[in-house]
Amino acid sequence: METTEQIRERILASLPGAQVSLVTNPGLAAQHSLLLGAAHALQAALLLRDDAALRLDFCSNVTGVDWPEREVSEADPTAPGGKVKRVVPGFLEVVYHLYSVALGHGPLVVRMRTANRSDQVTLPSLTPVWRSCEFQEREVFDLFGVVFAGHPDLRRILMWDEFKDHPMRKDYVEPDDFEWEPTPHGDVLERARRHYPAPARPAKEPAP
Amino acid sequence: MSEPAPAAPAVTDAERAELRRHGMLLTSIEELCDWGRSHSVWPLQFGLACCAIEMIAASMARFDIARFGSEVFRPSPRQADLLIVSGTVTKKMAPMVVRIWNQMPEPKYCIAMGACAISGGPFKQGYNVLKGIDRFVPVDIYVPGCPPRPEALLHGLIKLQEKIRGQRLGTPAPSECPVPEYAAHDLDPTKNPQLWQPPVLVRKEGA
Amino acid sequence: MNPSGLPPLASLPGPQIRAVHDELHGDLLELSMGPHHPSTHGVFRMVVTLDGETVVKLKPVFGYLHRNHEKIAEGASYLGSMPYTDRLDYLCSMTNNWSYALAVERLAGQAVSERAEYVRVILAELTRLLNHTCLAGFLLQDGGASGTPLMYAFREREKILDLFESLSGSRMMCNYQRFGGCRADPSPAWLDSARALVDGYGRFLDEYEALLTGNEILMARTQGIGRLSPQLAVSAGVTGPMLRAAGVGYDIRKVDGYGFYPRFTFRVPIGADGDTYDRYMVRILEMRESIGILRQALRDIPAGPILDPKAKQRGLRPKAGEVYSRIEGPKGEIGFFLISDGGPNPYRYRVRPPSLINLTILEDMCLGQSIADSVVILGSVDIVLGEVDR
Numbered sequence: 001m002e003t004t005e006q007i008r009e010r011i012l013a014s015l016p017g018a019q020v021s022l023v024t025n026p027g028l029a030a031q032h033s034l035l036l037g038a039a040h041a042l043q044a045a046l047l048l049r050d051d052a053a054l055r056l057d058f059c060s061n062v063t064g065v066d067w068p069e070r071e072v073s074e075a076d077p078t079a080p081g082g083k084v085k086r087v088v089p090g091f092l093e094v095v096y097h098l099y100s101v102a103l104g105h106g107p108l109v110v111r112m113r114t115a116n117r118s119d120q121v122t123l124p125s126l127t128p129v130w131r132s133c134e135f136q137e138r139e140v141f142d143l144f145g146v147v148f149a150g151h152p153d154l155r156r157i158l159m160w161d162e163f164k165d166h167p168m169r170k171d172y173v174e175p176d177d178f179e180w181e182p183t184p185h186g187d188v189l190e191r192a193r194r195h196y197p198a199p200a201r202p203a204k205e206p207a208p
Numbered sequence: 209m210s211e212p213a214p215a216a217p218a219v220t221d222a223e224r225a226e227l228r229r230h231g232m233l234l235t236s237i238e239e240l241c242d243w244g245r246s247h248s249v250w251p252l253q254f255g256l257a258c259c260a261i262e263m264i265a266a267s268m269a270r271f272d273i274a275r276f277g278s279e280v281f282r283p284s285p286r287q288a289d290l291l292i293v294s295g296t297v298t299k300k301m302a303p304m305v306v307r308i309w310n311q312m313p314e315p316k317y318c319i320a321m322g323a324c325a326i327s328g329g330p331f332k333q334g335y336n337v338l339k340g341i342d343r344f345v346p347v348d349i350y351v352p353g354c355p356p357r358p359e360a361l362l363h364g365l366i367k368l369q370e371k372i373r374g375q376r377l378g379t380p381a382p383s384e385c386p387v388p389e390y391a392a393h394d395l396d397p398t399k400n401p402q403l404w405q406p407p408v409l410v411r412k413e414g415a
Numbered sequence: 416m417n418p419s420g421l422p423p424l425a426s427l428p429g430p431q432i433r434a435v436h437d438e439l440h441g442d443l444l445e446l447s448m449g450p451h452h453p454s455t456h457g458v459f460r461m462v463v464t465l466d467g468e469t470v471v472k473l474k475p476v477f478g479y480l481h482r483n484h485e486k487i488a489e490g491a492s493y494l495g496s497m498p499y500t501d502r503l504d505y506l507c508s509m510t511n512n513w514s515y516a517l518a519v520e521r522l523a524g525q526a527v528s529e530r531a532e533y534v535r536v537i538l539a540e541l542t543r544l545l546n547h548t549c550l551a552g553f554l555l556q557d558g559g560a561s562g563t564p565l566m567y568a569f570r571e572r573e574k575i576l577d578l579f580e581s582l583s584g585s586r587m588m589c590n591y592q593r594f595g596g597c598r599a600d601p602s603p604a605w606l607d608s609a610r611a612l613v614d615g616y617g618r619f620l621d622e623y624e625a626l627l628t629g630n631e632i633l634m635a636r637t638q639g640i641g642r643l644s645p646q647l648a649v650s651a652g653v654t655g656p657m658l659r660a661a662g663v664g665y666d667i668r669k670v671d672g673y674g675f676y677p678r679f680t681f682r683v684p685i686g687a688d689g690d691t692y693d694r695y696m697v698r699i700l701e702m703r704e705s706i707g708i709l710r711q712a713l714r715d716i717p718a719g720p721i722l723d724p725k726a727k728q729r730g731l732r733p734k735a736g737e738v739y740s741r742i743e744g745p746k747g748e749i750g751f752f753l754i755s756d757g758g759p760n761p762y763r764y765r766v767r768p769p770s771l772i773n774l775t776i777l778e779d780m781c782l783g784q785s786i787a788d789s790v791v792i793l794g795s796v797d798i799v800l801g802e803v804d805r
Contacts, residue, residue: 012278026734056686057650097739130652131650163393174335255458256480261505264565270573283452295480296541300479306452355588
């Protein structure tokens with residue numbers, strides 16, 4: 001298969017004006033990915049599927065990643081102390097892993113990002129391109145709260161319909177429903193302390 | 209269940225055992241009935257998760273639950289008198305399990321099979337996992353394991369048979385359990401307080 | 416316009432709901448099958464709309480076994496998630512272990528010893544035998560052959576589980592693979608009993624096939640039922656024996672060549688019609704190929720260490736980065752997507768569940784079939800709810 005950079009150029013040649021950037025993977029696996037802008041994502045996906053040299057006809061895996069807002073410190077010689085703190089806004093990310101059954105290559109990793117984590121969470125659905133996205137995009141909608149425009153049946157898939165939260169987000173607070181557990185595990189003991197406040201000091205020790 | 213105080217038996221157990229040694233069987237309707245009931249427990253054919261496979265294995269040739277009279281797995285709760293909760297009960301599934309329990313005719317029994325059904329097991333931290341089916345349904349026998357071996361399930365069944373044999377005829381109080389509903393963050397209610405209360409934590413002062 | 420030959424979504428078969436609803440024809444019936452139903456393989460539920468006995472709409476409902484595997488794994492160490500992978504597809508814990516171990520090895524750059532690679536292949540193929548045998552039993556159970564085929568299947572399953580138990584200490588939840596190898600070294604006696612089992616398995620398959628394959632009722636219930644076209648199968652991400660039964664020769668053991676599979680000769684059986692019978696037959700033929708792989712692996716297995724004692728297990732902190740890694744599980748492509756931020760637990764942990772994605776086309780296969788056949792079709796998809804809902 002062509003390198004990710006070549007595929008990016010191929011997309012840009014067919015879709016001038018499309019936002020496609022390369023996201024390098026610093027890990028040992030070095031599976032680099034393409035970040036697609038939401039505006040042209042559907043056309044780019046069709047191109048990836050139908051281009052004679054790529055023919056990525058098999059979308060294997062679709063998943064979401066939550067990137068909450070975080071603070072990074074960057075080197076800045078002008079600032080006092082030589083460092084400046086900057087807040088990176090949070091976003092939700094959807095990752096697609098594409099393979100080609102016809103040509104036997106892959107994976108190509110494609111990502112899309114929302115503008116933020118609260119109100120601008122709509123991304124185009126790629127279910128019209130690959131049918132296998134249908135349930136997996138529903139799962140991303142359910143667990144991460146990404147809304148897929150153009151999805152044929154966007155409902156919660158794993159949790160019940162009345163459920164309000166998106167549990168795979170990093171800031172999800174789960175219901176506090178395990179009361180006590182006899183383990184020395186630090187978190188669990190902390191919970192136990194919260195549920196069972198220390199008993200009031202007895203007035204007097206009863207005589208034996 | 210309110211039972212009248214049992215009258216002093218006309219024949220003591222020792223006398224009965226002595227008679228049995230001489231080839232005479234003296235028994236009561238109650239005993240006969242319990243003996244029959246305990247050896248024809250019909251489980252519900254109801255699998256939840258991993259433990260269900262071991263439950264099936266228990267009914268297959270090597271372990272052969274038929275030796276204990278319980279091979280008749282019924283698909284309908286109306287025909288079953290044993291609910292084997294075999295696996296993780298999620299919050300999404302919990303109302304269905306309670307509803308199935310309510311549909312079973314009296315007298316009925318429940319075996320919580322596996323760590324998940326007992327307490328949530330390895331998945332206890334899960335946001336969608338019920339921390340033990342005994343929060344909604346009265347459990348008679350707990351079979352620990354992840355999953356329990358088929359022999360362990362058979363042991364649980366034998367223990368249940370002992371329990372049944374210790375029961376007396378009468379009209380049991382109907383044990384209809386309230387069915388929880390789906391709410392915005394959790395089930396509503398999260399437990400049946402008549403059945404289950406959190407254990408009391410005894411802690412040293414200042415700990 | 417559409418060079419890949421895939422049909423646009425609008426042309427995929429949708430529900431064909433009859434226009435006339437009068438007293439003679441009656442109304443459509445909506446039926447909720449599951450989550451407690453003896454033939455849905457666990458707590459799967461499908462809402463079926465019926466016209467008489469014909470399925471005109473089918474909507475699967477998931478989540479009744481959603482036990483938050485991914486969320487728990489994101490709070491656990493890398494090694495701490497290994498026992499949870501056992502409980503995904505609880506019939507095939509060995510292949511789940513392998514897929515996860517492979518993903519972490521690629522993330523952390525760990526090499527695997529030669530003996531361990533052979534042991535992994537042996538265990539994965541034994542798992543495939545176990546899974547396909549049980550599947551055939553359950554499929555026949557769904558078709559109404561109550562008991563007998565399943566009894567035979569579980570008799571063989573017990574033999575394989577004895578091997579697993581003597582090697583790993585547990586029948587079902589083996590927790591056996593480690594990053595860079597396997598947890599325990601199989602003894603020569605274990606390898607001998609594995610050889611004995613493999614030698615006997617062909618005879619069992621002959622017996623099983625004599626009972627089933629030519630059976631008139633089985634053929635009547637499965638041939639021409641639940642057809643799946645290769646284009647739709649690829650587009651819907653169907654993998655494993657289902658994809659090959661639809662006529663697409665795509666086997667990750669051949670395509671990716673992970674582990675030591677390139678060292679073994681085996682064929683990839685593919686179906687011609689994509690119906691339920693093909694899905695049954697492909698699995699039977701795959702088992703025969705698995706026996707061949709097992710023979711080669713048990714013949715060639717080298718001596719040597721099974722696990723480098725210096726390979727880091729606890730407190731593993733892979734370099735920041737991400738990886739998607741997949742293997743050919745008995746049900747299809749089981750993959751793991753891991754993102755590491757350099758910490759002791761994965762930042763993102765995702766399981767690619769073959770059972771869930773293979774269900775995407777359940778409605779397409781069941782439309783126009785009778786309700787009794789849709790049960791058999793579901794049986795031929797081979798789902799395990801622990802993996803569908805995770």
